[in-house]
Structure formats: structure tokens, C-alpha cells
Amino acid sequence: MPSSRPFNLVRWFSLLSFGTLAVSGVVSALLLSQFIETRLLALDAQSARDFVQSVTRAENAEVLAFEPGAGGPVPHGLAEYFSHVSRMPDMVRTNVYSRDRTILWSSDQALIGRRYADNAELDEALAGEVVFKRGYTGPHTGAKPEHDALPAGTFFVESYIPIYGENSSSPVAVVELYKAARKLEETLLAAQGLVWGSTLLGGLLLFAVLQGIIRRAAAQLNAQHARLVEAETMAAVGEMGSTVAHGIRNPLASIRSSAELALDAPDCNWREQATAIVTSADRIEVAIRDLLSFARPPSSGMAPAGINQIVTESIDGLRQDFQRKRVVPTVLLDPANPNVRGDAGTLRHLLASLIINGLDAIPGEGTIKVVTELSADRRRVRVLVRDTGAGISAADMRTVMRPFYTTKARGLGLGLPLAKRVIERLGGTFEIRSVKGEGTAVELTLPVVA
Numbered sequence: 001m002p003s004s005r006p007f008n009l010v011r012w013f014s015l016l017s018f019g020t021l022a023v024s025g026v027v028s029a030l031l032l033s034q035f036i037e038t039r040l041l042a043l044d045a046q047s048a049r050d051f052v053q054s055v056t057r058a059e060n061a062e063v064l065a066f067e068p069g070a071g072g073p074v075p076h077g078l079a080e081y082f083s084h085v086s087r088m089p090d091m092v093r094t095n096v097y098s099r100d101r102t103i104l105w106s107s108d109q110a111l112i113g114r115r116y117a118d119n120a121e122l123d124e125a126l127a128g129e130v131v132f133k134r135g136y137t138g139p140h141t142g143a144k145p146e147h148d149a150l151p152a153g154t155f156f157v158e159s160y161i162p163i164y165g166e167n168s169s170s171p172v173a174v175v176e177l178y179k180a181a182r183k184l185e186e187t188l189l190a191a192q193g194l195v196w197g198s199t200l201l202g203g204l205l206l207f208a209v210l211q212g213i214i215r216r217a218a219a220q221l222n223a224q225h226a227r228l229v230e231a232e233t234m235a236a237v238g239e240m241g242s243t244v245a246h247g248i249r250n251p252l253a254s255i256r257s258s259a260e261l262a263l264d265a266p267d268c269n270w271r272e273q274a275t276a277i278v279t280s281a282d283r284i285e286v287a288i289r290d291l292l293s294f295a296r297p298p299s300s301g302m303a304p305a306g307i308n309q310i311v312t313e314s315i316d317g318l319r320q321d322f323q324r325k326r327v328v329p330t331v332l333l334d335p336a337n338p339n340v341r342g343d344a345g346t347l348r349h350l351l352a353s354l355i356i357n358g359l360d361a362i363p364g365e366g367t368i369k370v371v372t373e374l375s376a377d378r379r380r381v382r383v384l385v386r387d388t389g390a391g392i393s394a395a396d397m398r399t400v401m402r403p404f405y406t407t408k409a410r411g412l413g414l415g416l417p418l419a420k421r422v423i424e425r426l427g428g429t430f431e432i433r434s435v436k437g438e439g440t441a442v443e444l445t446l447p448v449v450a
Contacts, residue, residue, distance in 0.1 A: 154180050370386075
């Protein structure tokens with residue numbers, strides 16, 4: 001069974017884009033951090049290699065010819081050479097290996113003469129590679145004696161530097177440098193912080209931009225959907241209006257003609273009722289014509305119309321309704337009497353519909369207030385229709401502008417949506433405000449024309 005829940009474009013796009021940005025950001029930050037760390041460690045190892053090689057050339061170190069004997073002393077020149085290396089900054093321990101993996105010299109005298117056959121990093125260095133690794137001291141690295149010289153959690157860098165003879169193409173020895181690289185650690189942490197911080201900020205900025213784009217796109221899609229629904233509704237209203245007009249106008253004309261004939265008779269004793277029939281028939285005819293005009297696009301030949309006159313005529317046409325409800329209208333008209341561009345009949349019927357809604361909402365005594373007011377810049381006019389009726393609940397306010405939604409037993413639910421369509425079609429705005437038990441206010445704004 002298909003789900004009845006509508007597809008939430010913004011929510012799904014937000015979740016998917018956030019997840020994609022988070023994953024790609026983490027992966028990118030990890031790769032970039034690893035790259036920066038590897039490059040910095042490689043540069044550090046290369047610097048150490050250059051230093052070792054320069055000292056080798058400067059000192060003509062005896063390591064080029066020395067082979068360890070059975071407990072024989074280390075030549076003085078060799079020891080002096082390696083002492084230069086061991087005094088490099090942050091150095092903890094220095095070991096020098098011959099090609100047979102025997103320690104020729106060490107800053108720890110107890111290690112001299114030992115041979116380490118199983119050392120992968122040493123094998124790579126003897127093959128000519130500069131090898132380095134990093135880590136933190138602790139129980140997992142305590143097997144090496146170098147680590148015991150540092151507190152647990154100290155950042156260390158271990159490098160294996162091959163050194164070459166004057167005319168040799170392969171290393172004649174390997175220098176192992178083990179140091180507590182505090183400044184390098186600080187640089188790595190700063191670089192990683194910059195990478196992760198910039199990735200986070202960039203991801204959040206991109207996510208915010210994407211959110212703005214998708215929300216605007218979703219709003220436009222919703223607006224287009226609303227316009228499509230409105231257009232379909234208006235088409236249905238137009239078709240329905242044409243059918244209703246065809247079915248009503250002929251019998252309505254007969255009723256009106258009969259009432260007029262009765263008025264022409266000199267002995268008519270129900271003249272008042274006949275006059276009311278003619279007036280009501282004219283009102284029905286105007287309502288049918290206006291209903292049909294709602295579904296049609298605005299005419300290009302619309303002439304300026306005085307808004308005060310439209311309001312006055314709308315109220316005058318509802319005198320009987322006011323008398324029936326025993327409500328006295330309060331009308332406050334702007335003395336400038338601004339003109340608006342539109343079909344006067346349509347606007348008159350629109351205002352009459354809003355006033356009738358207010359009258360229907362008043363259960364007993366109450367007031368209907370109609371106000372016209374020119375804006376401060378004199379470019380727009382505001383028309384306010386306020387009643388003291390029962391008001392509209394918050395739940396109904398969310399659907400009151402939906403076509404064919406009504407709370408009246410005999411209502412069609414087209415009055416407010418059609419009124420909004422007409423006003424917006426004329427370049428104005430339509431707003432309704434209501435509080436349950438306190439009444440409803442409908443505010444229209446229309447552009448002023450000369």
C-alpha cells in the first residue's frame with residue numbers, strides 16, 4: 001500500500017546533504033591531515049639526512065672504513081663524529097648501524113656491538129630509503145629501550161638515515177635518530193586543527209548555502225503547485241459558473257419579467273414585494289456575472305474606480321441584510337477618495353461578500369466596520385472589513401483559504417479564495433486575521449492609480 005505521507009523535499013535533502021557533507025568532510029580532513037603529517041615527517045627526516053650527510057663530508061668520518069672488532073675500541077674520530085649527531089635538538093638516543101646490522105656507536109654505550117637481525121625499518125634504510133615513523137610512548141611501545149627515557153604519552157619521531165661513502169652507490173651505514181619532537185608535534189596539531197576547523201566551517205557554510213537554495217526552490221515549487229491547484233479550481237469554478245448561469249438566467253429573467261408586469265398593472269396590491277423581487281433578481285444577475293468574471297483573466301481595459309464609491313455601493317446594496325440582522329455599519333472613508341484600477345462590479349461584489357461573511361458570523365448584536373485608508377507614501381490604499389462575530393478557530397485558520405472549504409451549512413467555500421485571487425490579480429495583498437470569540441478582520445491593499 002503506497003504511503004499517504006507527502007514527500008518532504010527539504011527534510012530529505014537536508015538529511016542527505018548533511019550526511020554527504022559530513023562523510024566527505026571527515027574523509028577529506030583525514031586524508032589531508034595524513035598527507036600533511038606525512039609530508040612534515042618526511043621533511044623532518046630529509047633535514048636530518050642532509051645534516052648527517054653534511055657532517056659526514058665535513059668530518060671525513062671513519063665510519064666509511066670502520067668494521068667492529070671483537071671488543072676493540074671505537075676510533076676517536078668516529079665517536080666524535082657521532083657525538084655531533086647525538087647533540088641535534090630534541091634527540092633522545094642515536095644509534096649507528098653497520099651494513100651487517102651491528103650497532104657501531106650509540107649514545108647509550110650499553111648498546112654498542114649489539115646486532116639486530118629483525119628490524120624492517122633498518123632493512124629499508126640499508127636499501128637506501130629514508131624511513132621514519134611517529135607515535136606516543138606508552139605501554140604499547142615500551143618494548144624499546146628508547147621509550148623508557150621519556151614519560152608516557154610523549155610524542156616521538158624515529159628516523160633511519162642511510163649514509164653513503166664518497167664513491168659508494170649504496171649505504172655504508174645507517175643512523176637511527178630517536179627524538180621527542182615537541183615542536184613538530186605542536187606544528188602537526190596546529191595543522192590538524194586548521195584542517196578540521198576549515199573543513200567544519202566550509203561544510204557548515206556549504207550546508208547553509210544548500211539549505212537556502214533548496215528552501216527557496218521548495219517554496220517556488222509549493223507556490224507553483226498552489227497556482228496550479230488554483231488554476232484548476234478556477235477552471236472548475238468557471239465551468240460550474242457557466243452551467244449555473246445557463247440554468248438560472250432564463251428562469252430568473254422570467255421571474256423578473258413577471259414582477260415587472262405586476263408593477264405595471266394599476267391594480268397591483270403587492271407592489272412592495274414585486275419591487276423586492278426585481279431588486280433581488282438584479283442582485284442575482286450581478287452575482288452570476290461577477291462569479292464568471294472570477295475565472296477569467298483580468299481585462300486590459302479596466303478603468304480607475306473610486307474605492308470610496310465601491311465601498312458605499314457595496315453597503316447600500318446590503319441595507320436589507322443589515323436591517324434583518326439589526327446591525328448598523330460603521331464606515332470610515334479616506335477623504336482623498338483614491339482610485340484603484342479594477343472592475344468596479346467585481347470589487348463591489350467582493351466587498352459585499354466579505355461584509356456578508358461578517359454579518360453571518362455575528363450571532364446577535366454586533367458591528368461591521370469598513371475603513372479605507374491611504375498609505376503614507378500615497379501609493380496604496382488599505383480597505384479593512386472588521387466584524388465582532390464569533391471569529392475563526394486556529395485550526396480553521398489554517399484551511400480557511402482552501403477552495404471549497406467552508407464551515408457554513410450552505411456555503412461553497414469559494415468566497416475568500418476567490419476574493420484573494422481577485423486582489424492579488426490586481427497587484428494587491430489579501431490578509432485575514434481572526435481570534436475565536438473576538439471577531440475577524442480582513443485587510444485588502446490595492447495600488448493607487450491617478
